[in-house]
Amino acid sequence: MQTTVQSSDNCAAGVLLRRWRNRRGLSQLELASRANTSARHISFIETGRARPSLAVLTRLVEHLDVPFRERNALFVAAGFAPAFPETPLSDPSMESLSAELDRLMDIHDPNPKLVHDSLYNVVTANRSLFALISGVADHLLEPPINTMRLALHPEGLAPRIHNFPQWRVHLLGQMERQIAISGSAALADLYEEVSAHPVTGGGPVEPAADASYALPLLIEWEGRQLSFVTMLTTFNTPLDVTVSELAIETFLPAGPETAAVLRDMLDEVGPAERGPGSR
Structure with missing residues (x-):
């Protein structure tokens, strides 16, 4: 069961997603086509009107080639647990x-x-x-x-x-x-x-x-x-x-x-x- 999050959380995740999309030089339509979703849905995510599912968010960060550390930050902003551990080499x-x-x-x-x-x-x-x-x-x-x-x-x-x-x-x-x-x-x-x-x-x-x-x-x-x-x-x-x-x-x-x-x-x-x- 997914936990309901406040719209401010949605907005934080949306801001990060938009930054990565702009950094990669992709339009909402281009990203939607690659990630098998709709430009409308990406627009809603970026403006905080919708919360992405974990599956959709995972596809988006993969197609945006977001580094692992920043993927974790985006997942947390969207209300999910970090996707990747960060283990010191001394561990x-x-x-x-x-x-x-x-x-x-x-x-x-x-x-x-x-x-x-x-x-x-x-x-x-x-x-x-x-x-x-x-x-x-x-x-x-x-x-x-x-x-x-x-x-x-x-x-x-x-x-x-x-x-x-x-x-x-x-x-x-x-x-x-x-x-x-x-x-x-x-x-x-x-x-x-x-x-x-x-x-x-x-x-x-x-x-x-x-x-x-x-x-x-x-x-x-x-x-x-x-x-x-x-x-x-x-x-x-x-x-x-x-x-x-x-x-x-x-x-x-x-x-x-x-x-x-x-x-x-x-x-x-x-x-x-x-x-x-x-x-």
Whole structure:
């Protein structure tokens, strides 16, 4: 049996639904056609004149590709329970996943690798990653380490990135796309913070011949230039908010010279803990 809710609850859910529909650039008729309902019904939901059933609301958020965290907010606003749990990685039920993430980090040494959340905070990383970022200002290594602050802050990696203007455009563009998808106010605040940092480093750099297929990250380490291409991986079928927001970033050497330096890097660093900022 569905619980009757006040019209103010209906209105709150309707406002959220309308925001997501507008963010996706869909008319009420287009959304109705995709979600197998009527434009009239969507109009009634958005104005608070009708409360959607759980089935209809589920179809709407799926076709609007609303992120899991925001789906929960919309379900609660409509008077339903959250659809997805949000379980910290420190929870015993996540022990197996956490262990596998750490193992994944270790087996990719000497290639730098990390896991970050939706705000680009590092969840875990391998030795190579911490070796690569050594020497930045201490305050940027205080947990949780934020990869955007680390890359764009003038006391971080920015002065060591030889093609920083290009890389900065790439990172800010990545954040802009995520903000458009998620509507995250916290991510928008982070964007405002890091985009205000000055542009340092040299001018545009042509991609190296061995990385012509992607924009390389050209970064200095111990007086040597390393060249990476990066790859992001997410979980394909998450059923938890925490897992849905995780992304695994891998730094692949763009040529044999960088691969050789990475092997030497681990030999120089030696055995170490996973490092600051990890779980």
